[in-house]
Amino acid sequence: MSEGAPLLDLADDMRRLRRECPWTRQQTHRSLARYLQEEAAEALEAIDAGDDAHLGEELGDLLLQVYFHAVVAEESGSFTLDDVARGIAEKMRRRNPHVFGPDAEVGGASELTAAEVDARWQQIKQAERPRRSAYDGIAPGLPALLLALKVLEREPDAPLPTESRDLGDRLLLLVAEARAAGVDPEQALRDAVRRQVPDGR
Secondary structure, three states: OOOOHHHHHHHHHHHHHHHHOHHHHOOOHHHHHHHHHHHHHHHHHHHHHOOHHHHHHHHHHHHHHHHHHHHHHHHHOOOOHHHHHHHHHHHHHHHOHHHHOOOOOOOHHHHOOHHHHHHHHHHHHHHHOOOOOOOOOOOOOOOHHHHHHHHHHHOOOOOOOOOOOOHHHHHHHHHHHHHHOOOOHHHHHHHHHHHHOOOOO
């Protein structure tokens, strides 16, 4: 089987399901939204468990959701699976000029630090999509710790509460502390909860 053939087969299978399966045919972007969220959560669980085989399976389920949404959109003429792949490939090339740019050289990207690469990415992103405010583009449905981290990344000099008795304020201070230490607070809390869950549950 040639490389990439399974991806083409999956697209064909998804289109056939839309034609021939009553349940698949009646789905919409909105009805599928919960499954996208569930599959992403299950992939995170596999990462937390360090189970690569399970992760591979869950990434397949997540990929199915991408294909499903793309085929639904394809039917209405909104966009196609090729549009999705082409769009993300072009974005990756634009936002990684140290690798794909005209001046990129073999080994040249290694001269940059990860922080410098991230800063360039953010600059290019800002030029492509200027923000109306520091919070523009942050999904309000993010988990609370991740939402707080994103806001603090956008407004690193924003005043923070001090010596507050409010639990929310104290949690925000902990997120700021985690950010300063280079720790992902969402992942740190997930790891802490996992340590509290008895084996086998």
